[in-house]
Amino acid sequence: MAPKVAIDLPYCGRFAPTPSGPLHFGSLVAAVASYLDAQAHCGKWLVRIEDVDQPRAVAGADSIILRQLEAFGLHWDGEVMYQSQRDEAYRIALQQLQAQHLCYYCTCTRKQIKARGPYYTGYCRDKQRNAENAAIRILNDRPIANFYDRWQGEVNIEPNFAAEDFVLFRRDQLYTYQLAVVVDDIAQGVTDLVRGVDLLTPTAWQLTLWQQFEARQPRLMHVPLALDVNGRKLSKQNHAPALNAKEPKEQLARAIAFLGLGEVDTGNDIQQLLAEASQAWAAKYLS
Template identity: 45%
Template sequence: MAHSYIGRFAPSPSGPLHFGSLLCAFASFLHARQHNGKWLVRIEDIDTPRIDSAMSKVILDSLHAHGLDWDEKVTYQSDRLDYYQSVLDKLSLQHDIYACACSRKQIKARSQFYDQHCRHLQLTFLDRAIRFKHDQTNNQFDDFILGSQNIEDGIANEDFVVKRADGIFAYHLVVVADDIEQQVSHILRGNDLLSMTPVHLSLFQAMQAHIPEYGHMPVVVQAPKQKLSKQHHSPAIDDSRALENIKLALCYLGIPIHKQANLTTVHSMVGWAIKNWHLEMLPKQTELLISITNGVYSMSDEPILNNNA
């Protein structure tokens, strides 16, 4: 019997957690606990060239230090290659995929988005990218945070890659395959992934699987349109400042805790948040600006950006 609510947090171990990742994990955790649900942690280490194997433990230690304790065993995508191949085999039997020999340069020279150039060439799969025949239209969907959505991004409609030419399974395939097997019911993630949702919905449909509910929250940025990331040299959260980090996260989730002076431990703060935070408190904007001084995160003087987005 499926659990009534199963949420998940799925970080990629390309670096340690920064504040934006912590904020998303915290919101997902709180939402799951408020619904008496399970909260799973999945390490998305499928893209091996970008992965630092030491970071998985660093990430898990950070979550634990901040009182975000998960249910069940942590799963690692690098351990699930046979499962992903079985999913790809199923799509192949359904004639939902095909091989593509186009380079990025060739695609860009022809069109802004992939133009189905190889769809009917019946190329062999060996050493070629594999694409999904994206014939479904899932641009319109309901988001449990943002409401009704209509994604006009052309990438949401193209035949997307499910396995790369270098043999690595693509993010779109593995994230949906994992959510299906783990029976995830609710996905709360950053709105930088909003445009990918139609792609994921189409894969759920192709696999005849139950579709989870999606909710997309604001992303934290260190400058407009510059989200926190390893690429932008965003500092790791300091686990020794866990209580201060949680207080700051609650402020960015829309619930200041200044009057709760009796909350002096991580677990008391997290317990208080479970009882007092509500999804409707999330800021409605797409980006939230944060200040970083000497590697320490703090509330920006003007944290809310893109008011008209």
């Protein structure tokens, strides 16, 4: 049976940055793409702070990110959700999967997994491990390796990766991004994921979870990544410079051009500039 896709629901998109530092140009491209798609669909655009991996979060980065979005005219709907405040929702979702016998305890270390090959082999599936010092993995018997993406077209993920029993709850007692992002998208009624192509491969795992929770899968659109002069993804790890909130129109115009929407009039105010870009987005990507 083909998966149900959210094509007949009111549009809801989101931008979900990790608060490990301020936004940079690559972040702006992803934010602008998701914002314009929501505007072009006359839908909602949410902001969620993805701080489920709390050791990576930098104190105060969330406030900086929100101020940057406001400075660039990217105003969101409703309240900002924080994953660090969502442990109870993740616990309930994990218990649901456990009650359906869709996950199991795993005590394998990274070194042990790597020694057996490039992918986790399901070594602990039948070992009846207990919870002590164990991660919890999904029993991935219905993997999704193929899906349609509005930018990338038909996508085929390496089958062994797609079928891996990925981790839902870590040995250090933290919920994983894969679980948190799906639980939150379902809870917020997200219908469309517009984000960077670096997240294309793990989308296979996320769609598998959407399927396990019997939820309507979102439409997908993974946009190109902005790269530095060495061809590396612009990222906080690669020390990409933070956005300059004193020159928002110029940087917005660069992001809009990067997304293939042509030049916009930087003589207009920010809201006019974004409205013009939204019309260009609708003409190019909704037709």
